[in-house]
Amino acid sequence: MMRSAPRHSQKGLSFIGFVLIAVLAVAVFAIGGQSLPMWLEYQAAKKASQKAANEGTTVPEVRNIFDRAAQIDDIKSLRGQDLDVSKVNERVVVGFEYERDIPLVGPAYLVYRFSYQTK
Template sequence: MKTLANRSRQRGLSFIGLVFMVAIVVAVVAVGAQSVPIFLENQAIKKAANKAAAEGLTVAEVKASFDRAAAIDDIKSVSGNDLQVTKVNDKVVVGYEYSREIPLVGPAYLVYRFKK
C-alpha cells in the first residue's frame, strides 16, 4: 500500500508533455530563424537611409545614394523610389514604410511593419 501512495505523488514531465514542449520550442526557433534576416535588413535600410540623407541635397541625389547602398547591402524590401524625402530646417529627412510577411501555417502569417 505504501508503494501505491508513493507512486501517486511522483512529479515530472510525461512523454506527451515533453513532445508538446519540444514542438513549441521548434516552432519558436523556426519563426525566430526567419525573423533574424528581416531585422538585419531593417538595420541596413536605416543605415542606408541615414547615409543617403547625409550625402544628398536633392531628392534625386538621396534616392540614387540609397539605391547604391541598397545594391551593396542587398536590400530588396525598399528602393529609392519608396523613400519619402523631405526637408526640415534645411536638413534632409528620409522616411520609409514597408512590411514583410512570414508564412506560418495555412492562411496564417506573421507580419512585420516598419516605419521611419
C-alpha cells in the same frame, strides 16, 4: 499484513508535456530563423537612409545614394523610389514604410510592419 512503502508523487515531465514543449521550441526557432534576416535588413535600410540623408542634397541624389547602399547591403524590400524625402529646417529627412510577412500555417501569416524616419 505488510504495509507497502508510501507512494511518492513522480516529478518530471510527461511524454505529452515533452512533445508540446518540443513543438513550441521548434515553432519559436522556425519563426525566429525567418524573422532575423528581416530585422537585419531593416537595420541595414535604416543605416542606408541615414547615410543618404547626410550625404544627399536633392531628391534624386538621396535616392541614388540609398540605392547604392542597398545594393551593397542586399536590401531587397525597399528601393530609392520608395523613400519619402523632404526637407525640414534645411535638413534632408528620409523616411520609409514597408511590410514583410512570414507564412505560418494555412491562411495564417505573421506580418511585420517596418517604418523609420531620419532625425
